[in-house]
Amino acid sequence: MAEPKISDKRWSVDLEKKIQADHFSNDKYSDRYKFDPTSDREIFIIDTPPPYPSGTWHIGAVAQYSMIDVIARSQRLIGKEVRFPWGVDRNGINIEFTVEKKTGRKMRTYDRAEFLDICSDTIESYTQAMRQTAKRVGLSCDYENEYLTDSPEYRAISQTIFVELFKRGDIIEDLRPNIYDPVEGTTIAEAEVQRIQRMTNLCDVVWKTQDGEEIVITTTRPEMICACGVVVVHPEDERYMHLIGKTVDLPLTVSNRDSFVQIQTHPSVKMDFGSGILMVCSYGDQNDVSIFRELGMRPFPAIDLDGKMTSLSGPLSGLSVEDARVEATRLLQNEGRIKSIEEREQEVPVSERGGNPIEIILLKEWYVKQTSVLDRLSELTNQSRFIPERNRQFLHDWMDGISIDWPISRRRWYHTEVPIWYSEDRSMVVVPPKGCYVQPWRESPPTGSQVLERDSKKILGDFESLRDQLGDIVGEEKVFDTWMDSSNSNLFVSGYLNEPELFEKAFPTSIRPQGKEIVRTWLYYTILKSALLLDKPGFQNIWVDGLGMDPWGRKMSKSLGNGIDADSVLECGAGGRTGSWKIRGADGKQVTLKANKIGSECFRLWKACDAQVGDDFHINPEEIETKYYGVLTKIFNVARFASQFDTPDDLENPPELSPEDVWILAEFDHTLTTVHMAWSDIDIYNAAQSIKSFSTGIFPSHWLEMSKSRLYGGDGSATWTLHRVVRDILSAFTPICPFFTHYLSTTLYSQSSVDIREFPKIPDSCGVSEFDGFRELTAELTEFNSNVWKAKKDLGISLKSEIDGISVPINLAVFEQALREMHNLVQ
RNA sequence: GGGUCCGUGGUCUAGGGGUUAUGACGUCGCUCUUACAAAGCGAAGAUCGCAGGUUCAAUUCCUGCCGGACCCA
Numbered sequence: 100m101a102e103p104k105i106s107d108k109r110w111s112v113d114l115e116k117k118i119q120a121d122h123f124s125n126d127k128y129s130d131r132y133k134f135d136p137t138s139d140r141e142i143f144i145i146d147t148p149p150p151y152p153s154g155t156w157h158i159g160a161v162a163q164y165s166m167i168d169v170i171a172r173s174q175r176l177i178g179k180e181v182r183f184p185w186g187v188d189r190n191g192i193n194i195e196f197t198v199e200k201k202t203g204r205k206m207r208t209y210d211r212a213e214f215l216d217i218c219s220d221t222i223e224s225y226t227q228a229m230r231q232t233a234k235r236v237g238l239s240c241d242y243e244n245e246y247l248t249d250s251p252e253y254r255a256i257s258q259t260i261f262v263e264l265f266k267r268g269d270i271i272e273d274l275r276p277n278i279y280d281p282v283e284g285t286t287i288a289e290a291e292v293q294r295i296q297r298m299t300n301l302c303d304v305v306w307k308t309q310d311g312e313e314i315v316i317t318t319t320r321p322e323m324i325c326a327c328g329v330v331v332v333h334p335e336d337e338r339y340m341h342l343i344g345k346t347v348d349l350p351l352t353v354s355n356r357d358s359f360v361q362i363q364t365h366p367s368v369k370m371d372f373g374s375g376i377l378m379v380c381s382y383g384d385q386n387d388v389s390i391f392r393e394l395g396m397r398p399f400p401a402i403d404l405d406g407k408m409t410s411l412s413g414p415l416s417g418l419s420v421e422d423a424r425v426e427a428t429r430l431l432q433n434e435g436r437i438k439s440i441e442e443r444e445q446e447v448p449v450s451e452r453g454g455n456p457i458e459i460i461l462l463k464e465w466y467v468k469q470t471s472v473l474d475r476l477s478e479l480t481n482q483s484r485f486i487p488e489r490n491r492q493f494l495h496d497w498m499d500g501i502s503i504d505w506p507i508s509r510r511r512w513y514h515t516e517v518p519i520w521y522s523e524d525r526s527m528v529v530v531p532p533k534g535c536y537v538q539p540w541r542e543s544p545p546t547g548s549q550v551l552e553r554d555s556k557k558i559l560g561d562f563e564s565l566r567d568q569l570g571d572i573v574g575e576e577k578v579f580d581t582w583m584d585s586s587n588s589n590l591f592v593s594g595y596l597n598e599p600e601l602f603e604k605a606f607p608t609s610i611r612p613q614g615k616e617i618v619r620t621w622l623y624y625t626i627l628k629s630a631l632l633l634d635k636p637g638f639q640n641i642w643v644d645g646l647g648m649d650p651w652g653r654k655m656s657k658s659l660g661n662g663i664d665a666d667s668v669l670e671c672g673a674g675g676r677t678g679s680w681k682i683r684g685a686d687g688k689q690v691t692l693k694a695n696k697i698g699s700e701c702f703r704l705w706k707a708c709d710a711q712v713g714d715d716f717h718i719n720p721e722e723i724e725t726k727y728y729g730v731l732t733k734i735f736n737v738a739r740f741a742s743q744f745d746t747p748d749d750l751e752n753p754p755e756l757s758p759e760d761v762w763i764l765a766e767f768d769h770t771l772t773t774v775h776m777a778w779s780d781i782d783i784y785n786a787a788q789s790i791k792s793f794s795t796g797i798f799p800s801h802w803l804e805m806s807k808s809r810l811y812g813g814d815g816s817a818t819w820t821l822h823r824v825v826r827d828i829l830s831a832f833t834p835i836c837p838f839f840t841h842y843l844s845t846t847l848y849s850q851s852s853v854d855i856r857e858f859p860k861i862p863d864s865c866g867v868s869e870f871d872g873f874r875e876l877t878a879e880l881t882e883f884n885s886n887v888w889k890a891k892k893d894l895g896i897s898l899k900s901e902i903d904g905i906s907v908p909i910n911l912a913v914f915e916q917a918l919r920e921m922h923n924l925v926q
Numbered sequence: 927g928g929g930u931c932c933g934u935g936g937u938c939u940a941g942g943g944g945u946u947a948u949g950a951c952g953u954c955g956c957u958c959u960u961a962c963a964a965a966g967c968g969a970a971g972a973u974c975g976c977a978g979g980u981u982c983a984a985u986u987c988c989u990g991c992c993g994g995a996c997c998c999a
Contacts, residue, residue, distance in 0.1 A: 109964065294998085385999080446999090492930060493997080500929090500998065615996080645931095645996095652995065696964080708950085710939070714932080715995065722938070724964095726951055732964055740961030788940080792949075800966080804959095811960075888967055892956060898967075899959040923959095 104742035105846055110735040110839065112672035112698035118838045119699070123234055131853060132239045134182035136594070136601040140856075143179040143609045145171055146589040146638070147240065148621070149186030149248060152225030153193050156232050158718055159647015159655065160614070161665040162706045165699070166644065166783055167612045168238045169707060172834035173778040173786070177858045184592045185233065185240035187226050189249040190514045191581035192283065192453070194222045207284070211512055212541065218513040219249065235669050236699045237837055239853075246591065248584045249513070255536040256591055257584045258518040260632060262530045265519075266556055269468050269631045270507070276381075276388045276398070277462045277506055278448075281406025281420070282455040285510040286464050288580060291451045291620075299447070303374065303438040304431055306330070309346045309359065314339075315438055317373020321431060322423035323380040325353045325412040326401035327360055328391060331377050334364035339376065350436045351427060352413040356399060365390060382459035384448075402458050404510075420458065465508040465517060465577070469627055473498055479636040480626060483607070486781055487713040490615060490643035494626075497619040505624070507583045514578035520544055521553070523570025528553050529562050534596060539574025586624035589637050607635055610781070612642040615713075640781060644712050650692070650719035651684065668720050672696025678720055694724040700836040701728050707787035707835045731839060733795045734828070737803070738843040741825045744810055744818050746847060750826060753819055753865050757809070758913040760820040761866055762873040762880075763802040767793065767824050768861040769874060774831050775858045787835055794828045797877070801884055805917040822847070827859035879910055887922045901925050 107114055122128065136142070147167060150156065171183040195206055198217050206214055226247070233240065246253055264270040277286045299319045306314050316330065330347055332339040342362045349358050360378075367386055368377050379390045381398030391398055401411055408415045408423045414430065415423040431437045448457050469476075476498065485491040508517055518537045520529040531537045532547035548562035550569065559565060587595075589608040594601035607629070613622060622641065629637035648654060649661040656662065660683040671678030677695045684690035697720060705723040708730075710716045747754075756764070770793040777786035809817040826848050833840040833852040844852040861867050887905060891898055903925045907915045918924065 103961075105961095109962080111964095489931075496930060496997070619997080648995080654995085708939095717938075719938090722951070726938080728964065730950095732962065733966095736962035736965080738961090743961080784940090788949080799961085803961085807960085885968080889969095892968055895956085897957065897959060 102743065103739050105735075105739040105843065107739075110700075110731045112670075112696050113674065114842070115698045115700055115838055116673055118842045119235070119237070122838065122841065129241075129243055132183065133241055133243075135180060136182075136598060136605075138180040140178055140180035142182070142601070142605045143174045144182045144593050144605050145184070146592055146608050146611045146625075147184055147186060148613050148617075149188040149246075149585065149588060150229055151188045151191065151193060152222055152229045153197065156229060156665050157647065157655065158663045158665040158668060159716075161232065161236055161669075162647055162702070162716070162718070163612070163614055163644050164233065164238060165236045165703045166706055166712070167642075168236070168240075168837075169703065169783050169834045170610065170612060170642070170781055171239055172837060172853070173781075173783075176830065176834055176855055177775065177778050178856055182592060183238075183240050184244065184246060185230070185238070185242050186246045186248065186588065186592070187229065188581070188585055189219075189222045189226065189247050190579075190584050192285075192509075192511055192513075194218050195511060195513050196453070197221060206512060214512055222249075232665060232669075235666070237703065239837070248581075248588075249515075251536040253584070253587075253591060254515040255534050256596060257515045257579060257587055258531065258536060259533050259596065260587055260590070260628065261518060261579070261583070262533075264467065264631055265530065266551070266558075267631075268556060270465060271468060271504075272463060272465050274461060274463045275466070275503075275506075276391075276459050277464055279404075279458050279460040279462065280450040280453050280455050281402065281404070281458055281460075283450065283453045283511070284404060286462060286506050286508065287450050287457065288506055288582070292448050292457060293451045293454075294446045295449055295454075297447050298442055300428070301373070301441045301443050302428060302431070303440075304350055305436045305438055306347050306350050308342065308362075309348060312342075312345075314342065314347065314376055315374040316376045316378050318378060320380070320383055320424065321351075321427040322408065322412065322415055322418075322420060323383050323401060324349055324351045324378065324427065325356075325408075325415070326380040326382075326399040327378045328381055328396045328399065329360050329379050329394065330362045331365040331368055331379055331390070332362065332375060333368040333370045334366060336368070336370050336375055342376075350431060350434070351415075354410050354413045354416075356411060363394070381461075384459070388459060398461055400461055402460060404460070404462075406458065420456075464506045466504040467507050467583075467627065467631070469501060469505050470503065472627070472630060473501060475634075476626060476630050479630050479634070482636045483638050484640050486640060486642040487711065490618075490713050491641075493615050493618040493643065494622060497623055505580075505627070507580045508577040509580055510576075511578055514581060515584050516540065517575045517577045517579060519575045520548075520572045521575070522550075522568075522572055526553055527551065527559065527565075527569060529569070529572060540576045542574070544572070582620050582624045585621055586628045589625055589629065590632070606633070608638050610640040610642055611638045612644070614646060615643050616646060618643060642712065642781060645710075645715035647718050648715050649682065650717050650722075652715070652717055655718075663718055663720065668694075668697050668702055668723070669699050671720065671724075672698055680720060692719060692721045694720045696728060697724050700839045701731055703835055704730060704787070707783050708791060711784045730791055730795055731836070733799065734832070735839070735843070737794065737799050738825055738829070738847060740803070741821050742847050744821060746822050747815070747819050750819070750823050750848075751862060753823070753862065754815045756820065756865060757814070757816045757917075758873070759802065759805050759917050760816050762876065762914070763798065763824065764820060764861050764865045765867045765873045766797060766802075766877060767827070768865075768867045771827065771831060771859060771861065775860075778834070778858070783835075786831075790828065790832050790835070794832070797881065798824060798828075801881055804884075805914065805921045808920045809917070823861075827861075830855045830859045876910060876914075879908065880914065883908060883911060883918070884922075887924075891922075899923060 171181050175181045198221055199205055279286055301319055302321055303315050303317050306316055345362050346359050379387050381391055382388050399411055403409050408418050410416045415426055450457050516538050518531050520539050528551050529544045529548050535545055544562045550559045550562055550565045593605045593608045626637045671694050680692045682690050705727045770789050773789045774786045806817045829840040829844045829852045837853050840852040901923045905924055907918050
């Protein structure tokens with residue numbers, strides 16, 4: 100017996116960090132994890148969610164990413180050629196806000212080019228920090244080939260796809276009511292609207308019909324009276340039958356429009372809301388939009404692009420919406436037109452990014468047609484497998500609710516530009532050639548651009564030859580919605596345009612892993628793009644995980660004070676530092692959670708073992724440590740124990756094996772089969788559970804105890820079995836805890852488990868299949884061992900003491916010798 | 927207000943029409959047995975949210991209710 104080759108007494112976060120540092124600095128890193136598109140192996144491309152760098156990374160997202168890494172590593176382990184790209188999503192309003200906040204200046208006070216430079220400098224520092232966290236949690240991405248969604252290369256793809264869809268008529272421009280954020284000055288999509296509770300005044304306003312009757316209309320938005328197109332009551336409302344068809348005067352002064360409207364009926368009116376009479380304005384809300392459309396009415400634009408009242412509103416014109424509401428109320432009060440004001444809580448739609456109340460405004464914008472292809476989308480989506488299957492529902496629910504096309508143009512700056520120029524008379528447009536990134540607001544069309552008829556999309560010819568007929572061309576100033584860029588990610592990583600040969604065999608992309616909160620945006624828009632462009636499903640597999648919640652099951656948020664920083668968990672235990680988290684608990688009281696050591700390996704193990712994919716998961720650092728750190732200790736010590744016995748030269752061909760060795764190999768073979776199936780099935784939970792229960796349960800508790808005396812005696816069969824099992828456990832476990840298994844496997848077997856590209860299998864020559872009956876003895880064997888342990892406990896004697904009067908059951912006769920020595924049985 | 931999902935020992939969790947319902951943590955007891963006390967072994971602990979229904983049989987299927995989460999109007 101030699102000294103253990105593994106010198107550390109136990110697994111530690113410091114050791115983990117040391118191994119990580121070696122790993123990432125090692126030249127072998129890129130050999131290990133790079134992607135070879137020409138490989139003969141099955142190609143497996145992961146459409147990693149490109150994170151948005153905005154300071155700290157949400158711990159729930161880090162947990163999700165660590166599981167995406169488990170998928171990447173497990174697919175490599177079972178022999179696939181894996182592309183696990185590292186992308187960073189950097190377009191969008193977030194970075195614009197950050198810059199505005201940092202500099203204290205609004206975007207529009209800058210020169211456009213200057214503002215873009217500040218944005219790209221600012222986002223770079225966040226990008227670095229994010230990459231560090233990604234490495235710290237062990238993501239085996241291809242960092243050398245990092246892609247940024249704001250790079251010319253990526254934006255060129257977005258623009259090329261836009262041009263393609265524009266030519267086909269799948270992208271159109273139109274004047275439509277749009278959801279608009281007046282504070283940030285941009286259109287937003289349905290998917291970007293959030294609802295918040297806030298107090299508003301509900302006013303009962305007295306209107307007068309032209310024949311003198313007073314009616315009461317309840318509204319929260321008196322400033323919108325100037326945009327009123329019609330007053331409606333419910334068709335079955337007995338109270339108001341006599342009003343139908345009459346004309347009613349607007350209670351406020353207006354300009355440039357009639358000062359009266361008609362009273363009609365509409366089934367959408369809620370009879371029990373307020374007075375049951377509703378004014379329909381262009382546009383107070385989505386219902387107004389549909390009534391206007393239904394009745395074919397001309398809208399009255401009451402709010403301009405700056406969020407100010409238009410001249411239509413007479414005395415209110417030029418006021419902000421908020422001020423106009425106060426002023427309108429005051430005017431009505433002066434006229435004695437307000438019957439009552441009640442303050443009540445109401446849901447207000449606001450923009451997700453800016454948190455500003457949104458308005459609905461008529462604007463000319465670019466749209467991706469979607470309402471017309473929803474059925475086909477459904478069909479295509481049915482060809483993708485969802486993991487878990489039930490989360491398919493999130494997508495279906497969203498698709499069922501889609502009623503308008505997707506507005507993709509934004510009046511912002513740090514985004515991909517809409518790649519189009521207009522001729523002087525606006526009848527023709529110029530679009531850039533394939534693969535070219537353009538900025539029409541400051542550039543002329545590049546060589547190879549094409550001229551199209553604006554309405555018919557007929558190609559008229561080259562820009563160069565038609566230049567003179569266009570007059571002074573004007574570049575489009577608008578940009579894309581960020582999702583217009585990120586929804587190309589699967590195409591980009593699968594080689595669309597840039598690697599045609601790869602794309603041919605790699606599309607639909609192998610897997611889209613993501614959180615359920617962005618099903619309606621990222622997933623939906625990606626599927627829409629793939630369908631419009633290629634009439635194919637975007638993915639083979641769609642892995643939709645739940646959200647990371649606080650320890651009591653609530654969403655983590657700044658306002659609740661229940662957030663947990665990812666780095667604090669990953670660094671917990673490093674350099675002797677412990678972790679402590681003050682969190683507002685379920686009862687509103689502050690709770691302090693404490694942990695001594697977690698680190699990335701324990702964190703990953705926790706996420707892999709603790710809940711099935713797709714469910715929301717509670718993040719409690721205290722629990723992560725108590726439940727899973729011991730598992731690492733246990734497996735570490737099994738390996739350390741093994742390391743004191745010399746590793747046989749030949750671990751492929753077994754020596755003559757003893758029955759108990761064949762038994763454990765049969766058990767292990769069964770575990771490996773289960774794990775292999777689970778990995779193939781992208782089932783992290785079951786893989787993790789199987790490995791964990793075998794390697795912390797039956798293997799050390801039963802087989803190891805039974806085999807100790809043989810091991811110390813230098814028995815070849817026992818030593819071979821020990822090392823073969825430990826080596827293969829490490830391989831099977833490597834996707835979950837790569838650094839842990841890398842360290843142990845290189846120390847013991849001079850080959851890192853992270854380099855294994857074929858899932859381990861117990862050789863047939865071990866006789867596992869012939870002696871399948873051995874597995875049936877497992878229950879009886881463990882029960883026998885338990886009985887002996889219990890008997891010794893009842894007698895109050897130590898486990899090593901002799902015990903008599905216990906005989907080995909007949910079924911276990913093959914193990915008799917081993918069991919006698921294990922328990923020190925005497926007759 | 928509508929939709930989706932969820933509700934299993936003190937806590938977290940697996941499972942699923944039918945023998946004693948999985949595992950982990952915690953609790954209690956024992957043990958420093960030549961890998962492991964940052965561990966091991968053993969024990970106690972659940973009428974599987976509530977009420978109906980379907981069935982020979984329901985914790986599992988159906989309906990309603992209650993509670994939670996998320997999404998939408």
